[in-house]
Amino acid sequence: MRDTQTNDILLLQRVEKGDRDAFRALYHRYANAVYSVALRVTRDPELAEEVVQDVFMKLWHKHHLYDATRGRFGTWLLSITRFAAIDRLRYENRRFRAADEEKTVPSRVEVHTAQADHDLWEMGQHLRMLVERLPKEQRQVVELAYFQGFTHRELAEYLGIPLGTVKSRLRLALTKLRDMWQEGMER
Amino acid sequence: MSEREEHQVVSQLIPAYAIGATDADETALVEQHIRHCEVCRALLADYTQLSDMFLYTVPLVAAPATLEERLLAQIAPPQPSDIKKRSRSTSPARFLFPRWQTWAAIAAVVLLFFTNAYWMARLTRVKQEAALQATAIAFLADAQRVQVTGDALAPEAGGILIFQPDTSIALLHLDHLPPLPEGKAYQVWLIRNGHRDSGAVFRVRGEKEITVLIRAPRPLGEYEAIGITVEPEGGSPRPTGPRVIKGRIIQQGGISTQEKAS
Ligand SMILES: [Zn+2]
Numbered sequence: 401m402r403d404t405q406t407n408d409i410l411l412l413q414r415v416e417k418g419d420r421d422a423f424r425a426l427y428h429r430y431a432n433a434v435y436s437v438a439l440r441v442t443r444d445p446e447l448a449e450e451v452v453q454d455v456f457m458k459l460w461h462k463h464h465l466y467d468a469t470r471g472r473f474g475t476w477l478l479s480i481t482r483f484a485a486i487d488r489l490r491y492e493n494r495r496f497r498a499a500d501e502e503k504t505v506p507s508r509v510e511v512h513t514a515q516a517d518h519d520l521w522e523m524g525q526h527l528r529m530l531v532e533r534l535p536k537e538q539r540q541v542v543e544l545a546y547f548q549g550f551t552h553r554e555l556a557e558y559l560g561i562p563l564g565t566v567k568s569r570l571r572l573a574l575t576k577l578r579d580m581w582q583e584g585m586e587r
Numbered sequence: 588m589s590e591r592e593e594h595q596v597v598s599q600l601i602p603a604y605a606i607g608a609t610d611a612d613e614t615a616l617v618e619q620h621i622r623h624c625e626v627c628r629a630l631l632a633d634y635t636q637l638s639d640m641f642l643y644t645v646p647l648v649a650a651p652a653t654l655e656e657r658l659l660a661q662i663a664p665p666q667p668s669d670i671k672k673r674s675r676s677t678s679p680a681r682f683l684f685p686r687w688q689t690w691a692a693i694a695a696v697v698l699l700f701f702t703n704a705y706w707m708a709r710l711t712r713v714k715q716e717a718a719l720q721a722t723a724i725a726f727l728a729d730a731q732r733v734q735v736t737g738d739a740l741a742p743e744a745g746g747i748l749i750f751q752p753d754t755s756i757a758l759l760h761l762d763h764l765p766p767l768p769e770g771k772a773y774q775v776w777l778i779r780n781g782h783r784d785s786g787a788v789f790r791v792r793g794e795k796e797i798t799v800l801i802r803a804p805r806p807l808g809e810y811e812a813i814g815i816t817v818e819p820e821g822g823s824p825r826p827t828g829p830r831v832i833k834g835r836i837i838q839q840g841g842i843s844t845q846e847k848a849s
Contacts, residue, residue, distance in 0.1 A: 420662065427655060428793050435650035437642055449651060453658055460662050471639070478642040483607075517643075524643025531644065545608035546641050552603065553610050567603070574602035578637050 404516050408473040415463050423460055429516045430474060431456075434481045441485035441547050447492070451485045458484075474517050486549035495548050496558065530580045538573035545570060593620055597627055605634030606641070652792050735813060735834030741765055744832060750801075752808025757786075757801040759813075764791045764831065772820045773831070777803050778812040786813070788822035810836045 408429075414422030431452065438451035455477070458465070466476050489495045531539055544550045544558070555570070556563040588596070597620040603609050604617045621627045730749045737744030743763040750757035759775060767773065767790060775786035786801040803810065815832035 420659070423662065424655075424659070424793075427658065431650040431654065432647060435654070436645045436647050439648060440645040445651075449654055452650060452654060453661070456658050457661060475639050475642065479639065482642060520640075520643045521647065524640060524645075527637075527640050528644035542606075545603070546606050546638070549607065551608050551610045552613070555608070567599075570603050570608060571599055574606070574634065574637070578602070578634060581637060581640070 404474065405472050409468060412463055412466065412473065415460065423456075426459065427456060430477055433474070433478060433516070437478050437481045438485045441482060441549075442489060442494075444494075447488060447494075448485070451481065451488055454484050454488075455481050472517075474520070482547075483549075486547075490549065495550070526584060527577070527581060530577055530584070533580075534573055534576065538569055538576070541566065541570045542573045542577070594624060594627065597621070597624070598630060601627060601630045602634050605631060605638045607638075652790060655792065733834055733836055735759070735761075735815075735832050737763070738830050738833055740817075740829050741831040746832070748801075748813060748834060748836070750807040750836075753806050755803045755806050757803070757807050759787070759799045759801055760796065761799065761832070762796045764797065764815075766791050766793050767817060770820050771817055771828075772822065773815050774818040774822050774826070775799065775801055776814045776816065776826055777801075777805075777807070777810040777836075778814060779805070779810045783814075783825055784810075785822060785824075788818070788820075790820075807836065812836055 408426065411422045411426050415426065434455055435448055435452050438448035438455075439445060442448045442451065458480070459477070465480075466473060470476070486495075531542065534542070541550075541555055541559075544555060550558060552563060552566050552570070555566045559566065593616075597617050600609055600613050600617050604614065609617060617627075621631060730751055733748050733750075735746050735748055741764060744761065744765070745763065746759060746761035748757055748759050764773065772788050772790050774788045776783040777786050778784075784804050786803050787799050789797070789799050791797055801807075813832075813834045813836055814826070814830050816826040816830050817828035818826070
């Protein structure tokens with residue numbers, strides 16, 4: 401894991417000097433992951449592509465935004481992807497629609513390339529199973545908040561339930577996940 | 588609000604704050620409180636970790652191949668010095684990824700199964716995760732591996748076929764396959780008594796490593812060999828293009844029992 405991080409930093413330093421090869425290398429390493437996060441949020445392949453472009457253009461022009469003291473580069477990149485995608489939905493006024501569209505599944509998903517951070521992706525699968533284990537209404541608030549960027553109030557409005565209920569439901573779900581997650585990691 | 592009450596309120600808001608679900612007033616309250624409350628800061632660090640992990644729960648799908656060109660077209664055109672540098676055999680893959688490692692293949696297997704499970708569950712609305720997890724584990728425990736090697740056209744290419752003789756699904760982990768021009772794809776062939784069955788069609792866009800899911804018409808143990816040729820994008824009914832990869836599935840005296848994949 402440390403190797404990937406070191407390598408990323410070296411590539412970033414070259415990107416800073418305008419090195420296209422280094423940029424391409426970072427792209428190859430993270431394009432699938434970035435696209436996957438963008439698609440998960442937008443549920444729209446075209447919009448997801450635009451988000452990927454925005455994110456990598458930002459990386460090319462504003463690589464200095466990444467602060468290595470605050471964590472892994474790959475996680476940072478996916479994290480700004482998530483925010484960029486949510487912003488994009490907000491901008492297009494499509495958040496509610498994206499939340500409604502549970503069915504947009506890309507038609508052919510055959511080849512999966514684990515290009516970097518295999519261990520994190522593997523851990524992610526474990527977390528996903530924990531999320532699946534939550535009662536449906538808890539899973540729903542977690543997913544809407546995390547992937548569609550809904551706040552407490554927006555959740556209450558969208559779901560038509562009292563604000564207090566939303567808050568406790570989300571808190572309960574996240575607390576439960578954290579506990580199960582930590583338990584799983586200790587084993 | 589007393590200090591104590593404030594702590595009580597904020598500590599309950601921390602999980603939502605970590606994933607960005609608090610409203611503006613709540614966010615402001617959390618941010619001013621954690622400046623002086625170590626307990627809440629520690630709690631936040633915990634939930635931030637969980638929040639980051641959520642990023643890795645999304646189903647991994649391949650980015651469209653055309654995206655890279657469009658992106659590169661948007662950044663400054665290559666300098667002459669860049670071009671010279673590249674022709675000096677800096678295969679972009681060289682510094683891209685860590686060396687081939689077995690765990691990568693294993694992670695890819697697990698990922699593949701889980702990811703497929705995800706889509707299957709979504710399509711059929713039936714929960715199959717547990718069953719597939721068991722399958723993946725069993726698959727790894729009993730899987731056999733044989734090596735495949737590059738032909739004259741791709742001498743650096745190679746990889747490993749992970750399979751169980753009695754199942755018709757296998758994984759082929761490949762590295763150093765050269766990218767193909769538009770309209771072309773790689774096609775995997777399984778060979779049995781001189782007959783060739785198509786196992787998969789896939790493209791490479793410059794990844795150093797790629798894992799391909801193979802679905803054969805028959806159990807893998809019935810095949811003698813495997814090969815990969817270059818074909819038109821949609822694949823061909825039988826091989827028409829040059830061969831780039833070859834490998835033997837059955838070795839003399841039965842199925843290969845080279846190292847196990849676990
Ligand atoms: Zn506190």
